[in-house]
Amino acid sequence: MLQSKSFVRKTKQGKVVKVVREHYLRDDIYCGASICKVCDSSTARLSPSASTILILDTNVVLNQIDLLENPAIDDVVVLSVVLEEVKNKNISVYNRLRTLCSNSMRKFFVFSNEYHKDTYVKQMAGESPNDRNDRAIRVATQWYQSHLGAAARVLLITNDRENKRKATEEGISAETVESYVKALGQPGLLDLLVQPAPEDVGMEEVEDLRPSKRKVIYSEHKPMSEITSGLHRGIYHQGKLRVNRYNPFEAYVGSESIGDEIIIYGRGNMNRAFDGDVVAVELLPQDQWQEEKSLSIADEEDEEEEDVHLVPSSADDAPRNTDLAQGSVGGTKAVLCRPSGRVVGIIKRNWHSYCGSLEPMPMPAGNGGIAHALFVSKDRRIPKIRIQTRQLGNLLDKRIIVAVDSWDCLSRYPSGHYVRTIGEIGDRDTESEVVLIENDINSRPFSLQVLACLPPLPWSVSSEDLANPCRLDLRHVCVFSVDPPGCKDIDDALHCTTLPNGNFEVGVHIADVTNFVHPGTPLDDEAAQRGTSVYLVERRIDMLPKPLTEDICSLRSDVERLAFSVIWEMTPQAEIISTKYTKSIIKSCAALSYIEAQARMDDSRLMDPLTMDLRNMNALAKVMRLRRIERGALTLASAEVKFQIDTETHDPLDIGMYQIREANQMVEEFMLAANVSVAEKILKHFPLCSLLRRHPSPTREMLEPLLRTAAAVGLNLDVSSSKALADSLDHAVGDDPYFNKLIRILATRCMTQAVYFCSGDLSPPEFHHYGLAAPLYTHFTSPIRRYADVIVHRLLAASLGLYKLPTIFQDNAQLTSTADNLNYRHRNAQMAGRASVELHTLIYFRKRPTDTEARIVKIRSNGFIVFVPKYGIEGPVYLTPRGEKGGGEWVVDEQQQKVKKMDGSISYSVLQTVMIHMEVVEPQPNRPKLELALICR
Amino acid sequence: MEFVSPEGLRLDGRRPMEMRQIRGEIGAVAKADGSAFFEMGNTKVIAAVYGPREVENRSQQISDQALVRCEYTMANFSTGDRMRKPKGDRRSTEISLVIRQTMEACILTHLMPRSQIDIFVQVLQADGGTRSACINAATLALADAGIPMRDLVTSCSAGYLNSTPLLDLNYVEDSAGGPDVTVGILPKLDKVTLLQMDAKLPMDIFENVMQLAIEGCKAIANYIREVLLENTKQLEYRRGP
Incomplete structure (x- = not known):
């Protein structure tokens, strides 16, 4: 049946045009109930035992999406008119609703009532679009009831009073969300309900707790x-x-x-x-x-x-x-x-749900009723949120998730509602979970569709791979890998052989992930979404499923593996004579750890071929490194820490700075070289759609804190270029050995982070990588744990003519958004990693109050910020008790970066060494924090 | 934008493989030798055929075959904004050419040397797929005029949006900027006489989309044949026993 929809629309230029669109009504739209005898039930989603089928009104979906996500609510029919309205009003709720509908565990069925011949409603003269949609919902409900007959009760859930009244008049059973949830008899669910705005409810429950506070706190938003x-x-x-x-x-x-x-x-x-x-x-x-x-x-x-x-x-x-x-x-x-x-x-609005806990408060006298509590988000940028709960006693010591509903200008805090509990505060698993949620990291197991894309296990190199003319057989070459101890996802391996002419052939072999992850598959989509693997202290959240990460792609020793190789011919002076890119098959002869590799190189008695190769490579790497530094690459320092984790309890046993050896630098050097070579190659072939990585030069303003600190200790840093900065950092040697590293750490934190970008979006001078002093850079060497590398692998394969370029590369906008997502994920992964280390530091010091040495890095009016080199943490040390606001006893000398006592007896200046005491204190129950206190000498 | 919902319905309620409602009618312009009216959803076109007749401009006369001319115009009221379009703009010149070439491929021109056949098509209402609708209308009109043809030519378009091949794009889908493949075929001979696409599409997907368009053409051909049959029956009935 054909209907035509016509409406009047105003164009951008202000002209009014009449738009006529066809609207086909169908008879092949099924009701989705498996009990239905008439309809085709192959696509049915509603459970056969459903006694009540819920139909939701738009306002219910918009306000109560958290409730809908609770598994207690099921057998729901979502009408297309509701979907459309939700989509126009709030796209994020729409996406959540869509996810619910496509979740096979939930029984949500989308009924396209707008296209069904019996449920389509034409707008009547004088009827507002809103009324028309409400009517469409009622008509669809009625149709469902008469269609299913006595087999099920169809219940319209609406919070719109008018709609409910009309529904009842028309003989449809309708209820409000509140009464429906109450009837379910699960008090926990009631917390999920969003409290309706006062004007929606009758006079009976005007919530005014503190009449004295009923004053306007914020000015009204402009229309x-x-x-x-x-x-x-x-x-x-x-x-x-x-x-x-x-x-x-x-x-x-x-x-x-x-x-x-x-x-x-x-x-x-x-x-x-x-x-x-x-x-x-x-x-x-x-x-x-x-x-x-x-x-x-x-x-x-x-x-x-x-x-x-x-x-x-x-x-x-x-x-x-x-x-x-x-x-x-x-x-x-x-x-x-x-x-x-x-x-x-x-x-x-950018409202979503937030992780945190309730502000400690005494249990209200009248137990069992509704309690009002303040929620404090873990993210400090979020204000406290007022919520209502019936399970206050349960929630006080829990980490919970809360969503924001509204913020009235009469209220100091926004009001929200409880969504779910994560676990107990302070519990390591709970806090790790919080870290993941806060950073928007998907730690769910991979779905079946994703796992279905994996090759069958046990996997081995097939004869087709061997016969493939594009694959170079390098199994006879002595290839080895050098990684941190215990590394299971080995994505790079190296080889180095001496050529008859005295030159070296150096190869970097990277796991051939794109041979298994094909564009457009669910596996690829999932990896693109995750963007990177996330390394927490006690666990790793993989970008690709475990069989790929740890077995099929991992370049383990003594097994044949597929690789993507970059092979150079180098002179002993490390000049690159030629570069070759090829897919290959390798058989690693040793998976070394950094320590082992270093030990082999250092042990002068060892003369076996592997050790000789290592030494040759190390010599080359040193030359390359020197040349890179001459070009102006910065040697920056970070205060990375390493935990020793108890294998049983997963509690940290020891904590210390991460030690960097020559072997680390050697591997790093070749990875950098491979990345640079690949960046040149792909940019040459695809000047508009390559994925590169750039590091913007820091502005003078950003370096200001570094300069001020340096000036205070009488150091003059030249920041005009990366080369100048690198040189002056080299010359910054103080009286103690740690001074130089400290300055480098301070310099590092002035830099912005490097970012991925699409080469079509920027002009070539902007491609520059400041930190590495390289005009071009990309990521090629870790495709197992970074999606950017997967993209670069595809680009490189296409530039070699092995595969054709996937279609996404033709769409610049899509590529840019992919790069943005990668940057976002990358950054979140880093934040999560840091948060995880912070969490473990807290757990570590809980049982071990420690005295240690610290360096002052920043001066404050009532104290200073210290950096603890041994544990890589920094925090405030107060000279005056908190809350007294300095008390005027201490004066800050901005020029000299010093804080002095009024009478001049004691002064502390920046970069000075002090002894501090570290201890975990609990100023409030369940809120442990690490406190640093000065030990007076 | 979402052109195909997860339920598998397009914006106007069709499924991806479904065409719009089509309707053809013979005899819209009584004065012409043959004429037809063709509708694909909200796209409505009218076609009139004159000829074979004497060549107007002697210099254009071809000694061994007929001269086929085609003129495509869009009525000023055919789109929503009632813009006055200059006659002979680039778009209509191109479409005129396309239609002429497509029709020439099926008219047995060698049977009518030194004559001229004029095809006029006008779009009364445009809602995507005017090219296809014009070709279909022209086929009907040519058949009505009794001009000898190898086969019927029918045309249909198909596109690719939201990773789904879609048959017979309407204006909203057409202006989404995705690829739009217009195919014209000789259904009985199974030959392609028109194939146009002005976007990039990977080979394998393109083949699927084109196959879909060909299916559409065949369905239109069946319908046109029915219309012609019905028309012939009526003519026979009018003539009496």
């Missing part, structure tokens, strides 16, 4: 029309709000119209915006730019907490302008000229 016109006229500026990770009362809005970041101080000015929201900002008058800031700090109700954390590894992790946070007098000069503003409206 959308005003915002749009304001943006047009340039009085408002649109941008994404980013809250300072280290100071939740300070946020930035990157605005294109101003070309600079607008700073927003204080919750009042942030006006209920969350991190990631797209907001409209109004600039404050210039004379308030300064004043606002001090105001905001006075108005903070709880003083900002500074925790002990890992040393940041780059500028992205480091606090920005932290000296502002404490309101020190001198630090503000640098930021005087930054415009500041306030949020007038929120264009798009």
Whole structure:
């Protein structure tokens, strides 16, 4: 049956056009109930035993998606009209609903009521689209009831009073979510319910707990029309709000119209915006730019907490302008000229669910009823969230997930609802889980579809692979791998042979992952989504399923494996004469650890071929390294720590700095060389769609903290280029051996992180990799654990004519979004790794209060920040008891980076060594934290 | 944008392999030697055929075969925005050429030397796939005019969106920017007379999409044959015993 839909639409140019579209109504849309005798039940999703079938109204889906995700709610029919409405209103809820519908464990069925001949509803004259959709929902419900007859009860769940009334009039059974959930008799579910906004409910339950607080705290958001016109006229500026990770009362809005970041101080000015929201900002008058800031700090109700954390590894992790946070007098000069503003409206919310715990509070007297609690997110950028719960006693010592529902301008905190419990606070598994959730890391097991893409096990090199003319047989070559001890996912191996002419043939062999991961398969999609493997202290979350990671692709010793090889001919001076790229078959003769490789090279008695190869390679690597440093590559240092984990309890036994040996540097050098060679090759063939990695040069502003610290100790650093910086870092030698490393660590944290990008998006000068001083760089050498390398493998294979280029490379936008996802995942993986180390540090020190040496890295008005080299952590040390706000007893000398006692008796300056005491304390129950205290000498 | 929902329905309620409703009618312009009206969903076209007749411009006369001319126009009211389009713009010149070549391939031109056949097609309402609809209308009109042909030519388009081959794109799907393969075939002879695509598509997928379009052409051919048969029956009935 044909229906035509016609509607009037306004075009961008402001013309009004009539659009006519065909709308076919069908008779082959089935009801999805397996009990149905009439319909084709091959696609049925609803369970045969279902006595009640739920049909949801749009408002229920939009508000109660957390409830729907709970397995207690099942046998649900989702109408296409509801889906369409949800899609237009909230795309993230739509995606969650779609995931539910496609989840084979859940019984959600999508009924395309709009295309069914009996349930299609034409808009009546004078009827609003909303009313029409409500009617469509009712018609579909009625159809279901008459279609299924007595076999099942069809229940319409709606929170729209009008819709419910009409439904009842038409003889449809309808209920509100609240009454339905209550009837289920599971009190836990009630917490998942979003409390309706007051105007939706009747007078009977106006929740007003503290009438005294019923005053307007935030200014009203401007209506959308005003915002749009304001943006047009340039009085408002649109941008994404980013809250300072280290100071939740300070946020930035990157605005294109101003070309600079607008700073927003204080919750009042942030006006209920969350991190990631797209907001409209109004600039404050210039004379308030300064004043606002001090105001905001006075108005903070709880003083900002500074925790002990890992040393940041780059500028992205480091606090920005932290000296502002404490309101020190001198630090503000640098930021005087930054415009500041306030949020007038929120264009798009970025609300999702957050991980954290409830603020400790006494159990309310009247037990069993509803309790109101404040939820504190683990992510400090998120304000506290007010929730209602009926299971307060249960939740107090748990890590829970909470979703935000609304933020009224009368309320200091947003209100939300409980979603689920993760586990007990402080428990290692729970906290690890929190780390994963916080960083949006998918740690679920691989799905069956993904596992179905794996080759059958046990796998071995097939005769077709051997016969393939594109595959070079390198099984006779002595190939070996050097990795950290206990490494199971070995993705690189090396070989080095002496040629008759005195040159060397050096090969880098990388696991041929793309031979098993084909574009467009579920396996590939999953890997692209995960982006990278994540290494936590006690476990690893793989990007590819275990059989691939640890067996089929892993270049283990004494088994034949497929590889993608880069083979150079090098002179003894490490000049590359020729480069060859080929797929190959290798048989590794030894899987060495760094320690073993180092021991072999150092042991002068050993003269076997493998050791000779190692020594040759090491000699070459040294030359290459030297040349790279001459070009201006930075030798940066990080304070990476290594845990020794108890195999039984998985608790950390020991903790120490990660030691870097010559063997590490040797392998690294050849990997860098391989990456550079591959980058050149793929860019030559695919100038517009190669995936490369760049490292932007740090701006002078970013290096400012380093320069200030260096100046205070009388060191003059030249930061004009990477070469100059590298040289001056080399010359920075102090009286103690650790001084140079410390300066390097400080330099490292001023740098931004390197990022992946698509070569078509930028111009060649921007491809530069600052840290490595390489004009081109990419990632090729770890395809087992990084998806970027998989892409690069495909590009390289295509440039050699082995495969054709997958279609995604023709779509620049898609490639860019892939690169963005990789950057996001990469960054999250790093954050998760760091958080995991922090967690284990806490567990380690729980039983072991320690005295140790520390270096001052930053001066504050009431103390200083110290860095503990032995454990790679940094944290605050307070000179005055907290809460006294310095007390005026200590003075900061900004120029000299010193903090002095008033009477001049004691002073501490930056980079000075102090002794500190480290101990885990629990200022509040279930909230352990590591505290550093100065030991007076 | 989602052009095919996970339930397997397109925006207008069709499934990927389904065509729009088609309707053909013979005899829309009484004055012409042959004429037809053809509808594919909301795309409506009218075709009129004159000839074979004497060549107007002597210099164009071909001694051993007929001259086939084609003119494609879109009515000003055919699209929503009622724009006044100049006659003979690049798009319509191209489509005129395409239709002429396609029709020439099936008309037995050597039977009508030194004569001229004019095909006029006009789009009354455009909703994607005008090219195909015009060719189908022209076939009907040529048959109505009694012009000898090797076979019927029918045409249909297919596209590839959301990783799904879609038959007979409408305007919304057509303007999505995906590949659009227009195929014209001689169904009885199983020969391709028209194949157009202006996008990149991997070989294997292209073959699937093209196969789908060919299936569409065949379905249209069956329908056109029915229309012609019906028309002939009516003519026979009118003539009386």
